[in-house]
Amino acid sequence: MAAKEFRLASRPSGWPTEETFDFAEVTLPSPEAGQVLVRNAFMSVDPYMRGRMNDVKSYVPPYEVGKALDGGAVGEVVESAVDGVVPGDLVLHGLGWRSHALVSQFNKLDPIDGVSPSHFLGALGMPALTAYVGLLDVAEFSPGETVFVSGAAGAVGSLVGQIAKLKGAKRVIGSAGSADKVAHLTRKLGFDAAFNYRDGDVTKQLAEAAPDGVDVYFDNVGGDHLEAALWSMNRNGRVAICGSISSYNEESLPPGPRNLHQILVNRLTVRGFIVLDHNDRFPAMIAEVGPWLAGGKLVAEETVVDGLENAPSAFLGMLRGENTGKMVVRL
């Protein structure tokens, strides 16, 4: 089977470019026992992939130069050497960035009426599990609390805010990087307040948006957003550290927030988490979020880019914040 894939051409220093990627053609054999051959229908581009381009030990191994990239993908089984899986079945797996893949680790998916399979990469996939676990388990959100989420127009952030509202938040505040995104958060996604972090001091904008303080901060950004949140946190508040997109393309580590003493003064809990540790919560997430999505109570936004050949530019656009909601590539 002739297949196409993207490889890491070289490790970027600072912002990646089109030259970071190599396009290659390969031939895939038939699946061995335990494998299925999948034709990918959708693949995901995610912020964490930028970290994997560095040669740094982290929670997932770095990409290797000259080897195919990988990431979340949904596809249709073409040929199967696994009992109970037949051609035509829909599966979620980890070998994106290619037209076809031989996979041995995958989840068979039950299609949901009226819901595009691409949502298993977003509102019913890893971003949803990240939002669900981070808000409910890591930050221990309770109904009646005020939630602030940064990167609120992104795949994870937009779900954090909506899940918080659906679970009874008193007030949900989001930050994003353009006036359009800010308008979208309050008009379409039900956020109570939102601001454009490019409009001025984040600390001041957050304090105005959260006159009664913040109980839960879901941090996708780090840096000035974390510092701002620490100033606004109420006593016994919780911060879930999910990402720090503000620093991913910095060549040296920027200094941290100046106000960590707020953790002491306000008895805060700051906790980092990795969604991979929480796969046991996948069924609970699907059971709760699935009906919200199917019933139209939850807006699942996607920015869909067509064509595998456009995956690098989709990835770069996502890093620059050009997407609203989950960025996916349709193959």
Added chain:
Amino acid sequence: MAAKEFRLASRPSGWPTEETFDFAEVTLPSPEAGQVLVRNAFMSVDPYMRGRMNDVKSYVPPYEVGKALDGGAVGEVVESAVDGVVPGDLVLHGLGWRSHALVSQFNKLDPIDGVSPSHFLGALGMPALTAYVGLLDVAEFSPGETVFVSGAAGAVGSLVGQIAKLKGAKRVIGSAGSADKVAHLTRKLGFDAAFNYRDGDVTKQLAEAAPDGVDVYFDNVGGDHLEAALWSMNRNGRVAICGSISSYNEESLPPGPRNLHQILVNRLTVRGFIVLDHNDRFPAMIAEVGPWLAGGKLVAEETVVDGLENAPSAFLGMLRGENTGKMVVRL
């Protein structure tokens, strides 16, 4: 009753000096109903008092210029208007920095054979409760874990390390600011390793002292110590933020650690706490630490300065790190 007291002469900018303090004589009336008149025997000088000299809202109100300072003290009742309390009783209360005090909030103490009453300001007092709650409740220490404590020769730090060892720590590491203190930690207090943070890069020294990483970091210092600890923390490690003495005399807020992404990568929990919230654990602490102290299993160090008139220099010396263990003033 003629009494003497120290007042805040003016708010210091940067390091306080002898001029920060005013010595005054006052006359105290007889106690009203609900009060006892106490002759103070010992008073405490603590790092948190420096913060109270600033006009900043915090977890305890700031000292007022021209008014008497306060803080932990142990004394003997001279005159009582409280049922069940008689002259000669020993009490722990919050009106130190003076020879005598009229107090309505106090704890009556049961003297322990062979244990100086001054220890109710240290190894059986607020520092002990701070160490006990921070290690066991906030950082959720488990037997078999490796513990790092900064400011390890101080009142709280020296108890954190010893309690960790007595509770089954695999390895206890301390940092301090002189070779004498470092020797004391390993030779007298049972620490497995210790280093002088003035000897060089804290991150490197800690990495050498903790080849298998750190599970619990008890932070009294902040700044470079917190950054170093974050590099050494093992997965699922916990950081209890108890103080940040490194920044108390800075006139502007220094930048925070550059490596907060370690919180995410290693799934860390960083939690601030204030001992005042945990008074309910006082009986449990006394029940566990009291027998260790009386039985000689726990070394309770004190630096005792004689004379109320020397309280300011004792306080300044404590800020400069001249004490080993709890610094108290004997009146």
